[in-house]
Amino acid sequence: MPGGRRNPVSFSSIVDQIHGAVEKAKANAHDVTSLTKGFAEHNIRFVDLEIQFIGASGIPKMDVVGSADPYFIAKIDDKISFVHINTLTPVWNEVWRVKNVPFLADLEVELLDKDDGAPHDDYIGKFKTTIRPGAKEIDSTPSTHPQPHIHPYVFDGPIRYSRHSSPTVGLLTNLNDARLYSTWKMYIRDVQIFLDAHELQHWNRNYKAAQNIFQGPTSIAVRSGIQAGHRMLYARSTRNGFGIVGSHEELFKIFKGNRPGETDESTQRIKPAVYTYILSKEDDSFRFSETGAAFFVDFASKHALHANCAEAVRYSGEFHLRPECGWEAFSDDTPDENVQWELVVDNNSGTYAPDPMILPDLKALLEYNFKEYGLNVIAYNQADPDLKQSREACRAYALEHRGVRQEELEPHAGDGEVTLSAQASVFGSGAK
Numbered sequence: 001m002p003g004g005r006r007n008p009v010s011f012s013s014i015v016d017q018i019h020g021a022v023e024k025a026k027a028n029a030h031d032v033t034s035l036t037k038g039f040a041e042h043n044i045r046f047v048d049l050e051i052q053f054i055g056a057s058g059i060p061k062m063d064v065v066g067s068a069d070p071y072f073i074a075k076i077d078d079k080i081s082f083v084h085i086n087t088l089t090p091v092w093n094e095v096w097r098v099k100n101v102p103f104l105a106d107l108e109v110e111l112l113d114k115d116d117g118a119p120h121d122d123y124i125g126k127f128k129t130t131i132r133p134g135a136k137e138i139d140s141t142p143s144t145h146p147q148p149h150i151h152p153y154v155f156d157g158p159i160r161y162s163r164h165s166s167p168t169v170g171l172l173t174n175l176n177d178a179r180l181y182s183t184w185k186m187y188i189r190d191v192q193i194f195l196d197a198h199e200l201q202h203w204n205r206n207y208k209a210a211q212n213i214f215q216g217p218t219s220i221a222v223r224s225g226i227q228a229g230h231r232m233l234y235a236r237s238t239r240n241g242f243g244i245v246g247s248h249e250e251l252f253k254i255f256k257g258n259r260p261g262e263t264d265e266s267t268q269r270i271k272p273a274v275y276t277y278i279l280s281k282e283d284d285s286f287r288f289s290e291t292g293a294a295f296f297v298d299f300a301s302k303h304a305l306h307a308n309c310a311e312a313v314r315y316s317g318e319f320h321l322r323p324e325c326g327w328e329a330f331s332d333d334t335p336d337e338n339v340q341w342e343l344v345v346d347n348n349s350g351t352y353a354p355d356p357m358i359l360p361d362l363k364a365l366l367e368y369n370f371k372e373y374g375l376n377v378i379a380y381n382q383a384d385p386d387l388k389q390s391r392e393a394c395r396a397y398a399l400e401h402r403g404v405r406q407e408e409l410e411p412h413a414g415d416g417e418v419t420l421s422a423q424a425s426v427f428g429s430g431a432k
Helices: 011-027 032-041 191-195 208-214 219-233 248-253 302-306 356-373 385-401 420-428
Strands: 046-055 070-076 080-084 091-102 106-113 122-130 138-142 159-165 182-187 241-245 274-279 285-290 315-323 341-346 375-380
Touching: 046 070, 070 091, 080 091, 191 356, 208 219, 219 302, 241 248, 248 356, 274 302, 274 385, 285 302, 315 385, 341 356, 341 385, 356 375, 375 385
Parallel strands: 341 375
Antiparallel strands: 046 091, 046 138, 070 080, 070 106, 106 122, 159 182, 159 241, 182 285, 274 285, 274 315, 315 341
16 A cells, blocks of 8 residues: 555444543533533534333332332433333333434433332342444434534423322312322423523522522521422322323323312313423423412422522423413303413513513423424513413403312411421421
């Protein structure tokens, strides 16, 4: 060969070199900025993944009493995770899509057994593998994003949600509506791509309630109580409900409720209700609950409760559903399936005082996730009079036509009723 003989370089050697570069980029990354810089410097190739979790076999029974409740936690490079729970048999048939993943990333899956009566779940086992196609149930295609290193490890569906019911149901109020004691956690697609251009929304230093939570000598005790409440509300449990949003019916089922005294799910309607929400900076989850839920009554901030007292969130506020004509012009004679529904979202959060300039991108994010299922999105600044009119019309309809009581909209603790805050104080102290 002209110019002298060259030392041959094996394919495996090249792969090892690239893998070393990927690992170096991940190991040296203390935040998203340094991570993306590392990927760019080493010219890392990215892929979009669809991973299928089929099931497991030969799982030992970990509890002496009770049935096995195996679940798994899957992680890619410890940057994004997926939890599947609430199954009595280890047959999952679940799909997880993640885009903009470095093509030599690692997938680690840990299997545990849910134990509701213990402080920790039982460890069963784990395995680790690469995401390269092979015998595994992993489909890999080149990333279609023009700059995948800018937004690595992006959750791409399907949209999942979990419904968490407070363990203190029945102790709080005389209202016999478990839905009022529920919180939802939903994982929606492409949160980073729509919102990464904006700064996180820090707690509001000019808001007295936020000051009590985040600064001053008593703030540690206040946060401790709120965080204990958060753990109770969002605890992983076999009692939780789970679902995947893949159709119009599955999405709107989340927002349906019974009239007082009814139990038949077939008669449920879209409930006129206002919800408190946050978009978490920790895991990009969309967390919400009914604003009037009575167990919130003596918490300093519902948004801080959902955020687990995080000092910053991606965004926060309230939302409600309404017919396109507005609740003031709606009639229950019209079936819900014949209605064009709108999601009215705002930035009404004193704790984090979200920047109204981000509302258009929040609207675009929610439209990207929900419009294909028949839900239009309207975004209002919290000071907009149209928002107040729409919100009050929603509550008025609930009172006049759905049998909702005033105390559900403006909750208070009655005689002998135990609030979540009081229960959380006991829970946080380590009492059983």
